Amino acid sequence: MQSKVDVAVMIGSAVPSNLRAMGQSVCWVVLLNGERRGTAFASRNEAxxxxxxxxAQLSAAQQGSLH
Known part of the structure; x- marks a missing residue:
């Protein structure tokens, strides 16, 4: 099965409270097959x-399963 990895933006009240407390009104998250994985990031570059x-991890796992 091919996994899909995306970066999504969250705005306003969807931003975690710890980031909103630091003045962030937007953050980015990583989605794996449509489900959030890990933390919210303050910058798109981090995400x-x-x-x-x-x-890379998924590719390595896929390569390992082929051998």
Whole structure:
């Protein structure tokens, strides 16, 4: 099964309270097959790095299952 990894933006009241307390009104999250994985990120770049790590992990797991 092919997994889908996305980065989604959350705005306003959807932003976790700890980030709102720091003045953030927007954050980014990583979705794996439509389900949130891990924490909310204050920057899109951080979320993109997490996405890349998920893709690498999934690729390695897939490669391992082929051998």
């Amino acid at each position: 993109q790095e997490c996405k890349a790590a998920w893709l």
